[in-house]
Amino acid sequence: MEMKAVEDIAMVGDLTPPIPPLAFALHDSALNSHCSACFTPLPAVPFPPLLPRKPRNVPNRRPTVLYCSSLCSSLDSPLHFSSAEPHLLYLFSHSPLPAWGGSSDLRLSLRLLHTFQKSNLFPLKGGISSGARRLMKIGGKKDDPLEENKNFKVPDEKLENQAAQCGVTEISSQRDCGLERIAGLMTNRERLVFGEFENYPFPESMLERIREGTKAIAAARMMLAREEEVCVESLPEYHMEELVLCLVLTNAVEVQDRSGHSIGVAVYGTSFSWINHSCSPNACYRFLIGSEDKNCVCLRISPAATNNRCGNELEDGTILGGGVGYGPRVVVRSIKAIEKGEEVTIAYTDLLQPKVEMRQEELWLKYLFCCCCKRCSVPHSTYVDRALQMVSATNHCRSNMISDHELYKDEEIKKLMETFDEAIGIYLSFNDPERCCEKLETLLTYGDIEEENLKPEEEKLLEKPKLHLFHHLSIDAYTTLTSAYKVRASDLLSVDSHAIEHGLQGFDMYKTSAAYSLLVAGVSDHLFMFESSLVASVANFWTAAGESLLSLSGLKWWDSSLKTDPVKLDIKSLFSTECSHCSLSGISEPSSKNSQDHTIWFQETKMLLLNCIASLTSDVWSTLSSQSSFLKLIPNPTDFSWLESIEYLKVSRFESHVSGARADEIQSSLILLAIHCLMYGELLTSICYGFAP
Ligand SMILES: C[S@@+](CC[C@H](N)C(=O)[O-])C[C@H]1O[C@@H](n2cnc3c(N)ncnc32)[C@H](O)[C@@H]1O
Numbered sequence: 086m087e088m089k090a091v092e093d094i095a096m097v098g099d100l101t102p103p104i105p106p107l108a109f110a111l112h113d114s115a116l117n118s119h120c121s122a123c124f125t126p127l128p129a130v131p132f133p134p135l136l137p138r139k140p141r142n143v144p145n146r147r148p149t150v151l152y153c154s155s156l157c158s159s160l161d162s163p164l165h166f167s168s169a170e171p172h173l174l175y176l177f178s179h180s181p182l183p184a185w186g187g188s189s190d191l192r193l194s195l196r197l198l199h200t201f202q203k204s205n206l207f208p209l210k211g212g213i214s215s216g217a218r219r220l221m222k223i224g225g226k227k228d229d230p231l232e233e234n235k236n237f238k239v240p241d242e243k244l245e246n247q248a249a250q251c252g253v254t255e256i257s258s259q260r261d262c263g264l265e266r267i268a269g270l271m272t273n274r275e276r277l278v279f280g281e282f283e284n285y286p287f288p289e290s291m292l293e294r295i296r297e298g299t300k301a302i303a304a305a306r307m308m309l310a311r312e313e314e315v316c317v318e319s320l321p322e323y324h325m326e327e328l329v330l331c332l333v334l335t336n337a338v339e340v341q342d343r344s345g346h347s348i349g350v351a352v353y354g355t356s357f358s359w360i361n362h363s364c365s366p367n368a369c370y371r372f373l374i375g376s377e378d379k380n381c382v383c384l385r386i387s388p389a390a391t392n393n394r395c396g397n398e399l400e401d402g403t404i405l406g407g408g409v410g411y412g413p414r415v416v417v418r419s420i421k422a423i424e425k426g427e428e429v430t431i432a433y434t435d436l437l438q439p440k441v442e443m444r445q446e447e448l449w450l451k452y453l454f455c456c457c458c459k460r461c462s463v464p465h466s467t468y469v470d471r472a473l474q475m476v477s478a479t480n481h482c483r484s485n486m487i488s489d490h491e492l493y494k495d496e497e498i499k500k501l502m503e504t505f506d507e508a509i510g511i512y513l514s515f516n517d518p519e520r521c522c523e524k525l526e527t528l529l530t531y532g533d534i535e536e537e538n539l540k541p542e543e544e545k546l547l548e549k550p551k552l553h554l555f556h557h558l559s560i561d562a563y564t565t566l567t568s569a570y571k572v573r574a575s576d577l578l579s580v581d582s583h584a585i586e587h588g589l590q591g592f593d594m595y596k597t598s599a600a601y602s603l604l605v606a607g608v609s610d611h612l613f614m615f616e617s618s619l620v621a622s623v624a625n626f627w628t629a630a631g632e633s634l635l636s637l638s639g640l641k642w643w644d645s646s647l648k649t650d651p652v653k654l655d656i657k658s659l660f661s662t663e664c665s666h667c668s669l670s671g672i673s674e675p676s677s678k679n680s681q682d683h684t685i686w687f688q689e690t691k692m693l694l695l696n697c698i699a700s701l702t703s704d705v706w707s708t709l710s711s712q713s714s715f716l717k718l719i720p721n722p723t724d725f726s727w728l729e730s731i732e733y734l735k736v737s738r739f740e741s742h743v744s745g746a747r748a749d750e751i752q753s754s755l756i757l758l759a760i761h762c763l764m765y766g767e768l769l770t771s772i773c774y775g776f777a778p
Pocket residue numbers: 086087269270271273335336358359360361362363452453454455456457458
């Protein structure tokens with residue numbers, strides 16, 4: 086199945102109304118901070134689940150879930166208890182499953198399984214394995230959830246009538262191309278469990294995860310049904326649990342709050358779940374958490390194969406059967422102009438990864454399909470994909486001259502990339518930001534040169550490959566360095582916030598952290614010029630850079646660091662005045678609804694902001710970059726026109742000049758730069774999320 090546009094769609098606009106979830110679950114890490122029913126942050130005194138009148142086999146110890154209000158608790162508690170979620174949390178806290186970092190996917194499967202059974206949406210043809218039949222006999226109680234399995238096959242008449250009204254003849258299950266479906270959703274079980282593939286190795290880890298997860302789900306349900314703990318190892322195989330777990334692995338999406346933090350997982354109905362992946366998608370999605378959305382559009386997409394709406398959904402996104410009626414809703418939004426009848430696609434993976442190495446591998450390991458979208462199948466890789474894999478020596482790096490792979494042996498490049506991965510791992514896995522910073526700075530500046538040769542003549546440098554400024558591992562390195570320098574700065578300032586020596590060292594690290602965040606934003610923005618679907622990542626990078634520059638500008642160490650006389654800045658006035666160059670003081674929705682006017686307004690605003698960003702960056706860059714061997718080699722991180730005309734990274738050529746500006750001048754430029762980065766981030770965010778009300 087795939088989804089297509091039912092009308093011509095302008096570049097920016099909602100394609101669906103808010104679609105309610107079929108089931109959802111918070112990540113383990115958010116259980117104590119967010120409401121398990123609406124996903125909003127918890128109040129200081131949260132509400133526990135309401136125990137059912139006749140509690141059955143509820144494990145009497147924590148962990149459990151929490152709610153923001155008595156209403157949310159009363160809405161969700163019945164499902165929480167009857168789906169066996171407390172039992173899974175209990176089992177998981179005693180013996181976590183190594184293949185499952187957390188329990189959210191498994192709790193989501195339990196909730197979905199219960200919802201499907203209650204709505205009689207279980208497969209007609211999928212059948213139950215002999216193991217599951219055995220289990221039903223063992224369970225044997227009248228109100229045993231597994232007993233319900235016996236009745237799940239026949240969708241009730243009411244539901245069939247409702248479905249017929251939508252022009253849908255079969256809603257419960259189907260097997261097309263050998264793929265089992267529940268409520269229209271692909272389970273992909275035959276590929277995930279039995280797949281044999283000629284070109285790619287079958288990911289055994291996937292099979293292991295499914296086996297372990299299925300057993301844990303079945304064990305939790307057994308615990309609810311019987312009154313004793315279950316030895317997971319002794320369980321037979323369970324077809325139903327396996328089927329739903331495969332469905333979750335195929336269709337679940339990470340639910341993110343507005344700042345991009347992932348707080349849980351959810352499965353939606355067909356109008357969302359039938360949207361396929363593309364590495365250059367024309368749509369994205371956002372979540373509505375807690376709040377109401379007043380400006381709803383009707384469904385502007387439909388399944389490609391029919392003129393009907395999706396299997397079990399009405400025009401306003403209401404789901405017939407299944408679905409719990411609350412929880413985080415999803416809205417699909419266009420990010421490019423889409424013609425009537427054109428397929429609507431979203432991204433299942435990080436689009437800043439190059440084709441062969443990472444996107445394809447991740448899609449294969451997670452979904453077992455090979456993407457053949459336009460970006461993946463052009464005869465010569467797109468500019469962005471070449472840039473993300475670019476390797477260079479000091480004098481071989483023009484942005485339009487990217488064919489340097491042949492200059493180096495593959496092993497050399499492989500080794501270099503492994504060294505990068507290791508250095509990033511030093512921070513992420515071993516929590517050693519200092520060593521990570523040292524290693525990454527050296528790698529970015531000199532490539533993989535032996536330590537004793539760290540200061541070779543230029544000729545030696547030319548012989549060695551180095552990852553290009555735009556290489557995907559360089560981009561990973563910048564984000565790692567942004568965070569690692571910030572952690573080091575906070576550590577130093579928290580030791581003794583008044584000691585000058587620590588203070589100045591911490592201040593320098595804050596500067597370097599902010600400089601790297603600006604570099605990530607600049608590099609990703611350069612790639613965005615060639616691949617507009619990168620908009621969501623680029624928006625986040627600019628917003629993060631703006632926030633980082635703003636906190637830096639407020640630190641108290643400016644005067645002592647630049648050894649100038651203190652001048653009191655009127656920060657308030659800097660925030661409230663219009664920029665004298667671009668005349669902007671904020672981003673608000675354009676008054677004209679005409680899509681052409683909107684596109685022109687967007688392009689003009691973008692150009693104004695980027696011009697100011699480039700010129701403000703040149704005012705502060707030497708101050709920001711002065712403590713980093715690598716950053717000192719970059720003339721401007723937000724305007725790469727210099728890459729066309731000069732030799733890149735010729736050590737010594739760009740030794741930064743010491744800024745003669747006064748502290749207050751640099752501070753006010755920094756604040757202006759931060760405000761412009763935030764405004765540009767907001768402009769790009771409005772493409773993906775619309776304008777904040
Ligand atoms: C959430 S479903 C998308 C809808 C699905 N096509 C269906 O018929 O229900 C995800 C699955 O769709 C398939 N899929 C999605 N995007 C694809 C693509 N670009 N190429 C091949 N298969 C794709 C994969 O099998 C994947 O596991």
